[in-house]
Amino acid sequence: MDQAASATMLHRGEVPAWAVNLGVGIVIAALIPVSISFDKYIDNYVLDVLIRIGVAIILAVSLNLINGITGQFSLGHAGFMALGAYTGGVLLKHYQHQIHGALLPPVFIGVTILGGLVAAIAGLIVGIPTLRLRGDYLAIATLGFGEIITVVLNQIESIGKFEVGGSAGLHNIPHVTNFFWTYAWVVICVVVIARLVYSAKGKPFFAVREDEIAAAAMGIDTTYYKVAAFVIGAFFAGVAGVLSATLSGNLDPGDFNFVKSIVIVVMVVLGGSGSITGSVLAAILLTYLPEQLRAFEDWRLVIYALLLIVMMLVRPEGLLGNRELWWKRKTAMV
Amino acid sequence: MALLEIKNLGIEFRGLRALSGFNFALDQGELVGLIGPNGAGKTTVFNIVTGVYRPTAGDVLLDGKSIAGMKPFRVNRRGIARTFQNIRLFGGLSVLDNVLIGFNQSVAHGFLGTLVRSRRQQMEERLHEEEAIELLRTFDLVDRLHDSARTLAYGPQRRLEIARALATRPKVLMLDEPAAGMNPQEKMDLMELIGAVRRKFNVGIWLIEHDMKLVMSVCQRMTVLDHGETISVGTPQQVQDDPKVIEAYLGKAEV
Ligand SMILES: Nc1ncnc2c1ncn2[C@@H]1O[C@H](COP(=O)(O)OP(=O)(O)OP(=O)(O)O)[C@@H](O)[C@H]1O
Ligand SMILES: [Mg+2]
Numbered sequence: 001m002d003q004a005a006s007a008t009m010l011h012r013g014e015v016p017a018w019a020v021n022l023g024v025g026i027v028i029a030a031l032i033p034v035s036i037s038f039d040k041y042i043d044n045y046v047l048d049v050l051i052r053i054g055v056a057i058i059l060a061v062s063l064n065l066i067n068g069i070t071g072q073f074s075l076g077h078a079g080f081m082a083l084g085a086y087t088g089g090v091l092l093k094h095y096q097h098q099i100h101g102a103l104l105p106p107v108f109i110g111v112t113i114l115g116g117l118v119a120a121i122a123g124l125i126v127g128i129p130t131l132r133l134r135g136d137y138l139a140i141a142t143l144g145f146g147e148i149i150t151v152v153l154n155q156i157e158s159i160g161k162f163e164v165g166g167s168a169g170l171h172n173i174p175h176v177t178n179f180f181w182t183y184a185w186v187v188i189c190v191v192v193i194a195r196l197v198y199s200a201k202g203k204p205f206f207a208v209r210e211d212e213i214a215a216a217a218m219g220i221d222t223t224y225y226k227v228a229a230f231v232i233g234a235f236f237a238g239v240a241g242v243l244s245a246t247l248s249g250n251l252d253p254g255d256f257n258f259v260k261s262i263v264i265v266v267m268v269v270l271g272g273s274g275s276i277t278g279s280v281l282a283a284i285l286l287t288y289l290p291e292q293l294r295a296f297e298d299w300r301l302v303i304y305a306l307l308l309i310v311m312m313l314v315r316p317e318g319l320l321g322n323r324e325l326w327w328k329r330k331t332a333m334v
Numbered sequence: 335m336a337l338l339e340i341k342n343l344g345i346e347f348r349g350l351r352a353l354s355g356f357n358f359a360l361d362q363g364e365l366v367g368l369i370g371p372n373g374a375g376k377t378t379v380f381n382i383v384t385g386v387y388r389p390t391a392g393d394v395l396l397d398g399k400s401i402a403g404m405k406p407f408r409v410n411r412r413g414i415a416r417t418f419q420n421i422r423l424f425g426g427l428s429v430l431d432n433v434l435i436g437f438n439q440s441v442a443h444g445f446l447g448t449l450v451r452s453r454r455q456q457m458e459e460r461l462h463e464e465e466a467i468e469l470l471r472t473f474d475l476v477d478r479l480h481d482s483a484r485t486l487a488y489g490p491q492r493r494l495e496i497a498r499a500l501a502t503r504p505k506v507l508m509l510d511e512p513a514a515g516m517n518p519q520e521k522m523d524l525m526e527l528i529g530a531v532r533r534k535f536n537v538g539i540w541l542i543e544h545d546m547k548l549v550m551s552v553c554q555r556m557t558v559l560d561h562g563e564t565i566s567v568g569t570p571q572q573v574q575d576d577p578k579v580i581e582a583y584l585g586k587a588e589v
Binding site: 207 | 384386405406407410411415416418422423424425426427430431434435436437438439441443444445448449450451455456458459460461462463464467479498499501502
């Protein structure tokens, strides 16, 4: 029999969009009581790991948009993260005595978005000239961008009356973030990127990865999509930066060097380039495992590296390849 | 005024003249052939017209407006779609997605609609899916909707590439050796399909083909290229009888 008599049959058994929208709203709202009880009953260390997992998910999923889905090779994600982290850290530290109580939540939302926007603008500025480059050359250019950010942050002691910290780092940033803020952004990041790329308007991201020449011949402005991937990816990296700055309370330019970028790339590759749920899984795994291996401190990096080698030998396409965990096919909608 | 008009087109690659003095016209609903021996410059003509190369001489007009030197994606948006001699599908994506991506310029809703999955966005996507399935039915690919394009055999891949090109709603469809690598039966079926496409979509089709017999059977007119020069123009019969063609093309083919 005909496999698909009509488009309606393609969507059989699908949850309607309004229900998903409602679900997303409920999940975000439910995070509030969950977060409050976590603060009360859960060990600080565990909560800290949970939040770092959330930050890692945002970083991995947003880099996946650039590297896995659009097929570019960015090694500068930590640079975008640094811009967000410093934007948030510097502002929140400077104004910490003016903002408290009821003022804090809206200000924190604003600062987080601002951190994302600063990173996004950097994504635009870096994206436009470097996207003429391909493969290794793009990797090197973005790597250079990330290193420049680190070097510059090392040099800047302050901007006007705002303390930046220079090579000594920035300390005593208010610990604003919590489980709720982090996972609300996790949900937003995953839903936004998934909906975007699995839609009519976002399919060209994949087309650019698959074959740029063919994509252009289909009327796709490939430069536009590549820059868009960089801007959106950088935005969420900036958001992740603000969240992590307000988790630890300390910022050090060295936290954002190329090693950090490579760790995020490894998450994307391990989860499966192009698979959003794969990135989520890998981010959880590669943040949680090192914690568990803390007992074998000396062996931690060796075990970590071995895991990667085994993975690349056994399943070079990553955990999920370029499939999603719960969708049968790529046309499925979130 | 013809739909597609090419005037005195030429290109040099680092001093090497790959094409010169090329003239051509194509009207809506016509099926015209472009033939010539290996390295004659056929693909080069297609590459110039679709914006991959910038010509060093002459002009390309679509609906009377120059498109020479435009970027490939703009040329497509003006109404020219093509296939590639060495198939260029989105191999890792499904057959359905390949065609859906062809509809990308028909997407009217914005990013916000996409993010909230508005009614309008969903309706538009359904409409495109409906249309894509219809198109894939025409190309006998409807039972492979969810297979990734690279798993298709050669013949179906070539058909999918044509379907994808048609999804961009072109006025002119340019096919670069669409029958290459097919067996004789597949070739016959493809030519029939191309004829049907011309009638159904009312596009002008410009076809590069090596197999003389094949083009002769379907094309109304044809151009023969050799070493970048146009050596003959006319109906299949006229071209076939042209001594220059026999020497340059048929002569070699018989060796
Ligand atoms: N980008 C380029 N740079 C240099 N030379 C090129 C380029 N593209 C094509 N040529 C040359 O132009 C000539 C025509 O090539 P073209 O690919 O157009 O031939 P063709 O007629 O399509 O041949 P075939 O039947 O083998 O496909 C060849 O000599 C080729 O080497
Ligand atoms: Mg050719």
